[in-house]
Amino acid sequence: MAKKHILVVPGDGIGAEVTTVGKQVLELIAQLFDHDFTYDEALIGHVAIEATGSPLPEETLTKMRSADAILFGAVGHPKYDNDPSAKVRPEQGLLQMRKELGLYANLRPIKLFDELLDASSIKPEILRGADILFFRELTGDVYFGKRERLDDGNTAYDTMIYSKYEVERIVRKAFEAARTRSKKLCSVDKANVLESSRLWREVVQALAPEYPDVTVEHQFIDAAAMLLIKDPKRFDVVVTGNLFGDILTDEASQIAGSMGMLASASIGDSTGVYEPIHGSAHDITGKGLANPLASVLSVALLLDISFGFKAEAQAVIDAVDAVLKAGYRTRDIANTTTSPDKILGTQQMGDQILQQLKG
Numbered sequence: 556m557a558k559k560h561i562l563v564v565p566g567d568g569i570g571a572e573v574t575t576v577g578k579q580v581l582e583l584i585a586q587l588f589d590h591d592f593t594y595d596e597a598l599i600g601h602v603a604i605e606a607t608g609s610p611l612p613e614e615t616l617t618k619m620r621s622a623d624a625i626l627f628g629a630v631g632h633p634k635y636d637n638d639p640s641a642k643v644r645p646e647q648g649l650l651q652m653r654k655e656l657g658l659y660a661n662l663r664p665i666k667l668f669d670e671l672l673d674a675s676s677i678k679p680e681i682l683r684g685a686d687i688l689f690f691r692e693l694t695g696d697v698y699f700g701k702r703e704r705l706d707d708g709n710t711a712y713d714t715m716i717y718s719k720y721e722v723e724r725i726v727r728k729a730f731e732a733a734r735t736r737s738k739k740l741c742s743v744d745k746a747n748v749l750e751s752s753r754l755w756r757e758v759v760q761a762l763a764p765e766y767p768d769v770t771v772e773h774q775f776i777d778a779a780a781m782l783l784i785k786d787p788k789r790f791d792v793v794v795t796g797n798l799f800g801d802i803l804t805d806e807a808s809q810i811a812g813s814m815g816m817l818a819s820a821s822i823g824d825s826t827g828v829y830e831p832i833h834g835s836a837h838d839i840t841g842k843g844l845a846n847p848l849a850s851v852l853s854v855a856l857l858l859d860i861s862f863g864f865k866a867e868a869q870a871v872i873d874a875v876d877a878v879l880k881a882g883y884r885t886r887d888i889a890n891t892t893t894s895p896d897k898i899l900g901t902q903q904m905g906d907q908i909l910q911q912l913k914g
Protein backbone atom coordinates (compact mmCIF):
# COMPACT_ATOMS: atom_id res chain seq x y z
CA MET A 556 0.00 0.00 0.00
CA ALA A 557 1.56 3.30 -1.13
CA LYS A 558 1.17 6.21 1.31
CA LYS A 559 0.94 9.64 -0.30
CA HIS A 560 -0.05 13.05 1.02
CA ILE A 561 -1.96 15.30 -1.40
CA LEU A 562 -2.64 18.99 -0.85
CA VAL A 563 -5.82 20.27 -2.50
CA VAL A 564 -5.72 24.01 -3.27
CA PRO A 565 -9.07 24.92 -4.86
CA GLY A 566 -8.51 28.70 -5.06
CA ASP A 567 -11.25 30.85 -6.58
CA GLY A 568 -14.35 30.67 -8.77
CA ILE A 569 -14.82 27.32 -10.53
CA GLY A 570 -11.51 26.16 -9.00
CA ALA A 571 -13.46 24.84 -6.02
CA GLU A 572 -16.08 23.11 -8.19
CA VAL A 573 -13.62 21.27 -10.41
CA THR A 574 -11.14 20.24 -7.70
CA THR A 575 -14.02 18.72 -5.72
CA VAL A 576 -14.47 16.30 -8.61
CA GLY A 577 -10.71 15.83 -8.99
CA LYS A 578 -10.43 14.86 -5.32
CA GLN A 579 -13.32 12.39 -5.61
CA VAL A 580 -11.42 10.71 -8.45
CA LEU A 581 -8.26 10.50 -6.30
CA GLU A 582 -10.26 8.97 -3.43
CA LEU A 583 -11.78 6.34 -5.68
CA ILE A 584 -8.42 5.51 -7.30
CA ALA A 585 -6.92 5.02 -3.82
CA GLN A 586 -9.74 2.63 -2.96
CA LEU A 587 -9.61 0.69 -6.24
CA PHE A 588 -5.82 0.36 -6.33
CA ASP A 589 -5.32 -0.03 -2.57
CA HIS A 590 -3.34 3.15 -1.92
CA ASP A 591 -3.34 5.21 1.24
CA PHE A 592 -3.81 8.84 0.17
CA THR A 593 -4.17 11.50 2.86
CA TYR A 594 -5.43 15.00 2.09
CA ASP A 595 -5.19 18.51 3.36
CA GLU A 596 -6.54 21.78 1.97
CA ALA A 597 -5.06 25.29 1.75
CA LEU A 598 -6.03 28.78 0.63
CA ILE A 599 -4.67 30.72 -2.34
CA GLY A 600 -5.79 33.67 -4.44
CA HIS A 601 -8.79 35.87 -3.67
CA VAL A 602 -10.12 33.57 -0.92
CA ALA A 603 -6.71 33.74 0.77
CA ILE A 604 -6.59 37.54 0.50
CA GLU A 605 -10.03 37.73 2.10
CA ALA A 606 -9.03 35.42 4.95
CA THR A 607 -5.45 36.53 5.61
CA GLY A 608 -4.59 39.57 3.49
CA SER A 609 -2.07 37.54 1.47
CA PRO A 610 -2.68 35.69 -1.84
CA LEU A 611 -0.20 32.98 -0.73
CA PRO A 612 -0.23 32.72 3.07
CA GLU A 613 2.85 31.29 4.78
CA GLU A 614 0.72 28.41 6.08
CA THR A 615 -0.21 27.43 2.51
CA LEU A 616 3.41 27.50 1.40
CA THR A 617 4.46 25.33 4.35
CA LYS A 618 1.75 22.79 3.53
CA MET A 619 2.80 22.86 -0.14
CA ARG A 620 6.42 22.10 0.68
CA SER A 621 5.54 19.03 2.72
CA ALA A 622 2.99 17.51 0.31
CA ASP A 623 3.81 14.72 -2.16
CA ALA A 624 1.68 16.42 -4.81
CA ILE A 625 -0.67 19.39 -5.15
CA LEU A 626 -4.04 19.45 -6.91
CA PHE A 627 -4.69 23.08 -7.81
CA GLY A 628 -7.88 24.75 -9.04
CA ALA A 629 -7.66 28.35 -10.26
CA VAL A 630 -7.23 31.89 -8.96
CA GLY A 631 -8.74 35.20 -9.98
CA HIS A 632 -11.68 37.48 -9.27
CA PRO A 633 -13.43 40.14 -11.37
CA LYS A 634 -12.87 42.63 -8.55
CA TYR A 635 -9.16 42.74 -9.41
CA ASP A 636 -9.58 42.18 -13.17
CA ASN A 637 -11.53 45.45 -13.24
CA ASP A 638 -9.17 47.33 -10.95
CA PRO A 639 -5.72 47.54 -12.56
CA SER A 640 -4.48 49.65 -9.65
CA ALA A 641 -4.99 46.88 -7.02
CA LYS A 642 -1.61 46.20 -5.41
CA VAL A 643 -2.46 42.82 -3.89
CA ARG A 644 -3.87 40.41 -6.51
CA PRO A 645 -4.92 36.74 -6.56
CA GLU A 646 -2.60 35.92 -9.47
CA GLN A 647 0.42 36.93 -7.36
CA GLY A 648 -0.30 33.86 -5.22
CA LEU A 649 -0.08 31.56 -8.23
CA LEU A 650 3.09 33.18 -9.56
CA GLN A 651 4.77 33.18 -6.15
CA MET A 652 3.85 29.50 -5.66
CA ARG A 653 5.48 28.64 -9.00
CA LYS A 654 8.62 30.59 -8.07
CA GLU A 655 8.87 29.33 -4.48
CA LEU A 656 8.41 25.69 -5.52
CA GLY A 657 10.79 26.06 -8.48
CA LEU A 658 8.11 24.87 -10.93
CA TYR A 659 9.97 25.86 -14.07
CA ALA A 660 8.38 23.34 -16.45
CA ASN A 661 4.71 23.48 -17.27
CA LEU A 662 3.61 20.50 -19.37
CA ARG A 663 0.40 21.10 -21.26
CA PRO A 664 -0.72 18.10 -23.30
CA ILE A 665 -3.17 18.93 -26.08
CA LYS A 666 -4.89 15.63 -26.64
CA LEU A 667 -7.98 15.54 -28.77
CA PHE A 668 -10.37 12.79 -27.73
CA ASP A 669 -11.83 11.44 -31.00
CA GLU A 670 -15.35 11.84 -29.67
CA LEU A 671 -14.81 15.61 -29.47
CA LEU A 672 -13.85 16.06 -33.12
CA ASP A 673 -17.08 17.97 -33.66
CA ALA A 674 -16.80 20.08 -30.47
CA SER A 675 -14.15 22.31 -32.01
CA SER A 676 -14.72 25.09 -34.50
CA ILE A 677 -11.80 23.67 -36.52
CA LYS A 678 -12.68 21.24 -39.34
CA PRO A 679 -12.51 17.54 -38.28
CA GLU A 680 -10.15 16.57 -41.12
CA ILE A 681 -7.65 19.20 -39.93
CA LEU A 682 -7.95 18.05 -36.32
CA ARG A 683 -8.12 14.25 -36.43
CA GLY A 684 -5.03 12.77 -34.76
CA ALA A 685 -3.75 16.05 -33.29
CA ASP A 686 -1.59 15.35 -30.23
CA ILE A 687 0.80 18.05 -29.00
CA LEU A 688 2.85 18.32 -25.82
CA PHE A 689 3.70 21.89 -24.85
CA PHE A 690 6.62 22.67 -22.55
CA ARG A 691 5.92 26.17 -21.27
CA GLU A 692 8.73 27.73 -19.22
CA LEU A 693 7.05 28.85 -16.00
CA THR A 694 9.34 30.80 -13.68
CA GLY A 695 11.03 33.33 -15.96
CA ASP A 696 10.29 35.75 -18.80
CA VAL A 697 8.33 38.99 -18.59
CA TYR A 698 6.31 37.44 -15.73
CA PHE A 699 9.23 37.84 -13.34
CA GLY A 700 11.37 40.60 -14.89
CA LYS A 701 11.79 44.07 -13.48
CA ARG A 702 8.69 46.24 -13.85
CA GLU A 703 8.00 49.81 -12.98
CA ARG A 704 5.75 52.80 -13.39
CA LEU A 705 7.53 56.02 -14.30
CA ASP A 706 6.56 59.52 -15.24
CA ASP A 707 3.96 59.98 -12.47
CA GLY A 708 2.41 56.65 -13.45
CA ASN A 709 2.01 57.59 -17.10
CA THR A 710 4.66 55.22 -18.41
CA ALA A 711 5.13 51.57 -17.53
CA TYR A 712 7.52 48.79 -18.48
CA ASP A 713 7.98 45.07 -17.91
CA THR A 714 11.20 43.26 -18.73
CA MET A 715 11.38 40.08 -20.79
CA ILE A 716 14.43 38.37 -19.35
CA TYR A 717 15.94 34.89 -19.59
CA SER A 718 19.22 33.43 -18.39
CA LYS A 719 20.95 30.62 -20.25
CA TYR A 720 20.43 28.08 -17.45
CA GLU A 721 16.70 28.79 -17.35
CA VAL A 722 16.35 28.11 -21.06
CA GLU A 723 18.64 25.08 -20.96
CA ARG A 724 16.72 23.20 -18.26
CA ILE A 725 13.30 23.51 -19.92
CA VAL A 726 14.68 22.83 -23.42
CA ARG A 727 16.41 19.68 -22.15
CA LYS A 728 13.12 18.44 -20.71
CA ALA A 729 11.45 19.05 -24.08
CA PHE A 730 14.22 17.23 -26.00
CA GLU A 731 13.92 14.27 -23.65
CA ALA A 732 10.15 14.15 -24.13
CA ALA A 733 10.58 14.41 -27.92
CA ARG A 734 12.79 11.30 -27.76
CA THR A 735 9.92 9.30 -26.28
CA ARG A 736 7.41 10.58 -28.84
CA SER A 737 7.79 11.28 -32.57
CA LYS A 738 11.30 12.79 -32.20
CA LYS A 739 10.22 16.22 -33.42
CA LEU A 740 10.78 19.37 -31.41
CA CYS A 741 9.52 22.83 -32.34
CA SER A 742 10.95 25.78 -30.42
CA VAL A 743 8.86 28.94 -30.52
CA ASP A 744 10.37 32.39 -30.01
CA LYS A 745 10.53 35.88 -31.51
CA ALA A 746 14.24 35.83 -32.34
CA ASN A 747 13.77 38.17 -35.30
CA VAL A 748 13.05 40.96 -32.81
CA LEU A 749 13.83 40.09 -29.18
CA GLU A 750 17.27 39.66 -27.64
CA SER A 751 15.96 37.21 -25.02
CA SER A 752 14.58 35.12 -27.89
CA ARG A 753 17.95 35.17 -29.65
CA LEU A 754 19.48 33.76 -26.47
CA TRP A 755 16.67 31.18 -26.38
CA ARG A 756 17.37 30.11 -29.99
CA GLU A 757 21.15 29.95 -29.39
CA VAL A 758 20.59 27.60 -26.46
CA VAL A 759 18.30 25.31 -28.49
CA GLN A 760 20.84 25.24 -31.32
CA ALA A 761 23.68 24.49 -28.91
CA LEU A 762 21.80 21.58 -27.30
CA ALA A 763 20.52 20.04 -30.55
CA PRO A 764 23.75 18.06 -31.32
CA GLU A 765 23.28 16.21 -27.99
CA TYR A 766 19.96 14.90 -29.31
CA PRO A 767 20.85 13.86 -32.89
CA ASP A 768 17.78 11.62 -33.07
CA VAL A 769 15.45 14.62 -32.61
CA THR A 770 14.59 16.91 -35.54
CA VAL A 771 14.44 20.53 -34.40
CA GLU A 772 12.54 23.34 -36.03
CA HIS A 773 12.23 26.96 -34.95
CA GLN A 774 9.08 29.02 -35.47
CA PHE A 775 8.37 32.60 -34.64
CA ILE A 776 5.48 33.05 -32.24
CA ASP A 777 3.26 34.81 -34.77
CA ALA A 778 3.70 32.09 -37.39
CA ALA A 779 3.33 29.35 -34.74
CA ALA A 780 -0.03 30.83 -33.68
CA MET A 781 -1.21 30.66 -37.28
CA LEU A 782 0.17 27.14 -38.00
CA LEU A 783 -1.41 25.74 -34.84
CA ILE A 784 -4.86 26.32 -36.34
CA LYS A 785 -3.94 25.76 -39.99
CA ASP A 786 -2.29 22.38 -39.41
CA PRO A 787 -2.11 21.27 -35.74
CA LYS A 788 -0.79 17.83 -36.73
CA ARG A 789 2.52 19.31 -37.88
CA PHE A 790 3.41 19.83 -34.19
CA ASP A 791 4.47 17.19 -31.69
CA VAL A 792 6.59 18.55 -28.81
CA VAL A 793 6.68 22.35 -28.57
CA VAL A 794 8.93 24.30 -26.20
CA THR A 795 8.52 28.00 -25.54
CA GLY A 796 8.78 30.79 -22.99
CA ASN A 797 6.32 31.70 -20.28
CA LEU A 798 4.25 34.35 -22.08
CA PHE A 799 4.21 32.75 -25.53
CA GLY A 800 3.32 29.41 -23.90
CA ASP A 801 0.46 30.96 -21.95
CA ILE A 802 -1.11 32.40 -25.09
CA LEU A 803 -0.43 29.49 -27.46
CA THR A 804 -1.94 26.91 -25.09
CA ASP A 805 -5.21 28.80 -24.63
CA GLU A 806 -5.34 28.89 -28.42
CA ALA A 807 -4.49 25.18 -28.55
CA SER A 808 -7.37 24.39 -26.18
CA GLN A 809 -9.60 24.79 -29.22
CA ILE A 810 -7.85 21.79 -30.77
CA ALA A 811 -9.00 19.72 -27.77
CA GLY A 812 -12.49 21.26 -27.92
CA SER A 813 -12.52 23.49 -24.84
CA MET A 814 -10.50 25.14 -22.09
CA GLY A 815 -12.36 22.73 -19.85
CA MET A 816 -10.44 19.79 -21.33
CA LEU A 817 -6.86 20.95 -20.80
CA ALA A 818 -4.84 19.68 -17.87
CA SER A 819 -1.32 20.64 -16.92
CA ALA A 820 1.59 19.56 -14.77
CA SER A 821 3.95 22.13 -13.26
CA ILE A 822 7.15 20.45 -12.22
CA GLY A 823 10.67 21.38 -11.20
CA ASP A 824 12.67 21.33 -8.02
CA SER A 825 10.12 20.02 -5.52
CA THR A 826 6.43 19.16 -5.16
CA GLY A 827 4.57 19.00 -8.48
CA VAL A 828 1.41 21.06 -9.00
CA TYR A 829 -1.39 19.73 -11.20
CA GLU A 830 -3.87 22.24 -12.53
CA PRO A 831 -6.29 22.91 -15.37
CA ILE A 832 -4.99 25.59 -17.73
CA HIS A 833 -8.23 27.53 -17.37
CA GLY A 834 -8.96 30.26 -14.86
CA SER A 835 -11.60 30.93 -12.25
CA ALA A 836 -14.28 31.59 -14.92
CA HIS A 837 -16.55 33.81 -12.85
CA ASP A 838 -19.00 33.98 -15.74
CA ILE A 839 -20.04 30.40 -14.90
CA THR A 840 -19.08 30.13 -11.21
CA GLY A 841 -21.70 28.60 -8.90
CA LYS A 842 -23.88 27.48 -11.81
CA GLY A 843 -22.64 23.89 -11.99
CA LEU A 844 -21.63 24.48 -15.61
CA ALA A 845 -17.86 24.06 -15.32
CA ASN A 846 -16.35 21.12 -17.15
CA PRO A 847 -14.43 19.14 -14.49
CA LEU A 848 -12.49 17.03 -17.01
CA ALA A 849 -9.43 19.33 -17.03
CA SER A 850 -9.14 18.71 -13.29
CA VAL A 851 -9.80 14.97 -13.73
CA LEU A 852 -7.09 14.80 -16.40
CA SER A 853 -4.79 16.80 -14.09
CA VAL A 854 -5.32 14.01 -11.56
CA ALA A 855 -4.14 11.54 -14.23
CA LEU A 856 -0.96 13.62 -14.71
CA LEU A 857 -0.46 13.76 -10.92
CA LEU A 858 -0.74 9.98 -10.57
CA ASP A 859 1.63 9.41 -13.47
CA ILE A 860 4.29 12.08 -12.96
CA SER A 861 4.48 12.59 -9.18
CA PHE A 862 3.64 9.01 -8.10
CA GLY A 863 4.65 6.91 -11.13
CA PHE A 864 1.24 5.19 -11.01
CA LYS A 865 0.88 4.53 -14.75
CA ALA A 866 -2.02 2.06 -14.57
CA GLU A 867 -3.99 4.36 -12.27
CA ALA A 868 -3.39 7.33 -14.60
CA GLN A 869 -4.47 5.29 -17.61
CA ALA A 870 -7.62 4.17 -15.79
CA VAL A 871 -8.58 7.83 -15.31
CA ILE A 872 -7.92 8.70 -18.97
CA ASP A 873 -9.86 5.62 -20.11
CA ALA A 874 -12.80 6.64 -17.90
CA VAL A 875 -12.88 10.10 -19.51
CA ASP A 876 -12.73 8.48 -22.95
CA ALA A 877 -15.54 6.05 -22.12
CA VAL A 878 -17.82 8.75 -20.70
CA LEU A 879 -17.29 10.88 -23.82
CA LYS A 880 -17.91 7.80 -26.01
CA ALA A 881 -21.18 7.25 -24.15
CA GLY A 882 -22.15 10.71 -25.40
CA TYR A 883 -22.04 12.65 -22.12
CA ARG A 884 -20.98 16.29 -22.41
CA THR A 885 -20.75 19.41 -20.31
CA ARG A 886 -22.16 22.45 -22.06
CA ASP A 887 -18.76 23.73 -23.29
CA ILE A 888 -18.15 20.55 -25.33
CA ALA A 889 -21.74 19.96 -26.43
CA ASN A 890 -22.99 20.93 -29.86
CA THR A 891 -26.33 21.18 -31.63
CA THR A 892 -26.48 17.41 -32.15
CA THR A 893 -26.02 16.59 -28.43
CA SER A 894 -29.24 15.30 -26.93
CA PRO A 895 -30.28 17.54 -24.02
CA ASP A 896 -30.39 14.59 -21.57
CA LYS A 897 -26.68 13.99 -22.23
CA ILE A 898 -25.67 17.54 -21.28
CA LEU A 899 -24.45 17.32 -17.69
CA GLY A 900 -23.47 19.67 -14.90
CA THR A 901 -20.10 19.61 -13.14
CA GLN A 902 -20.93 17.04 -10.45
CA GLN A 903 -23.05 14.91 -12.78
CA MET A 904 -20.10 14.64 -15.15
CA GLY A 905 -17.92 13.77 -12.15
CA ASP A 906 -20.42 11.06 -11.15
CA GLN A 907 -20.24 9.52 -14.63
CA ILE A 908 -16.44 9.36 -14.36
CA LEU A 909 -16.64 7.74 -10.90
CA GLN A 910 -19.22 5.22 -12.10
CA GLN A 911 -17.07 4.37 -15.11
CA LEU A 912 -14.01 3.86 -12.90
CA LYS A 913 -15.96 1.50 -10.64
CA GLY A 914 -16.60 -0.61 -13.77
Ligand code: NAD
Binds near residue numbers: 633646815835844
Ligand atom coordinates in the same frame (compact mmCIF):
# COMPACT_ATOMS: atom_id res chain seq x y z
P1 NAD B 1 -10.94 31.61 -17.88
O1 NAD B 1 -10.09 30.47 -18.27
O2 NAD B 1 -11.34 31.69 -16.46
O3 NAD B 1 -12.26 31.62 -18.77
C1 NAD B 1 -12.23 31.81 -20.19
C2 NAD B 1 -13.54 31.27 -20.79
O4 NAD B 1 -13.51 29.83 -20.77
C3 NAD B 1 -14.80 31.69 -20.01
O5 NAD B 1 -15.85 31.91 -20.91
C4 NAD B 1 -15.09 30.47 -19.14
O6 NAD B 1 -16.46 30.33 -18.82
C5 NAD B 1 -14.60 29.33 -20.03
N1 NAD B 1 -14.12 28.20 -19.22
C6 NAD B 1 -12.95 28.17 -18.52
N2 NAD B 1 -12.85 27.01 -17.86
C7 NAD B 1 -13.96 26.30 -18.14
C8 NAD B 1 -14.44 25.02 -17.74
N3 NAD B 1 -13.75 24.23 -16.92
N4 NAD B 1 -15.65 24.61 -18.20
C9 NAD B 1 -16.36 25.38 -19.04
N5 NAD B 1 -15.96 26.60 -19.46
C10 NAD B 1 -14.77 27.05 -19.00
O7 NAD B 1 -10.15 32.94 -18.30
P2 NAD B 1 -10.48 34.49 -18.08
O8 NAD B 1 -11.95 34.71 -18.16
O9 NAD B 1 -9.59 35.20 -18.98
O10 NAD B 1 -10.00 34.78 -16.60
C11 NAD B 1 -10.84 34.74 -15.43
C12 NAD B 1 -9.96 34.88 -14.20
O11 NAD B 1 -9.16 33.70 -14.06
C13 NAD B 1 -8.99 36.06 -14.24
O12 NAD B 1 -8.99 36.64 -12.98
C14 NAD B 1 -7.65 35.43 -14.57
O13 NAD B 1 -6.57 36.14 -14.03
C15 NAD B 1 -7.79 34.09 -13.91
N6 NAD B 1 -6.99 33.01 -14.51
C16 NAD B 1 -6.42 32.13 -13.64
C17 NAD B 1 -5.74 31.01 -14.14
C18 NAD B 1 -5.16 30.05 -13.16
O14 NAD B 1 -5.48 30.11 -11.99
N7 NAD B 1 -4.31 29.15 -13.58
C19 NAD B 1 -5.68 30.79 -15.52
C20 NAD B 1 -6.28 31.72 -16.37
C21 NAD B 1 -6.94 32.82 -15.86
Ligand code: IPM
Binds near residue numbers: 650801832
Ligand atom coordinates in the same frame (compact mmCIF):
# COMPACT_ATOMS: atom_id res chain seq x y z
C1 IPM C 1 -2.25 30.33 -16.44
C2 IPM C 1 -2.76 31.72 -16.10
C3 IPM C 1 -1.74 32.49 -15.31
C4 IPM C 1 -0.54 32.70 -16.20
C5 IPM C 1 -2.20 33.83 -14.73
C6 IPM C 1 -3.50 33.71 -13.97
C7 IPM C 1 -1.16 34.44 -13.86
O1 IPM C 1 -3.17 32.40 -17.25
O2 IPM C 1 -1.95 29.56 -15.53
O3 IPM C 1 -2.18 30.00 -17.63
O4 IPM C 1 -0.51 33.64 -17.01
O5 IPM C 1 0.41 31.91 -16.10
Ligand code: MN
Binds near residue numbers: 801805
Ligand atom coordinates in the same frame (compact mmCIF):
# COMPACT_ATOMS: atom_id res chain seq x y z
MN1 MN D 1 -3.18 31.19 -19.03
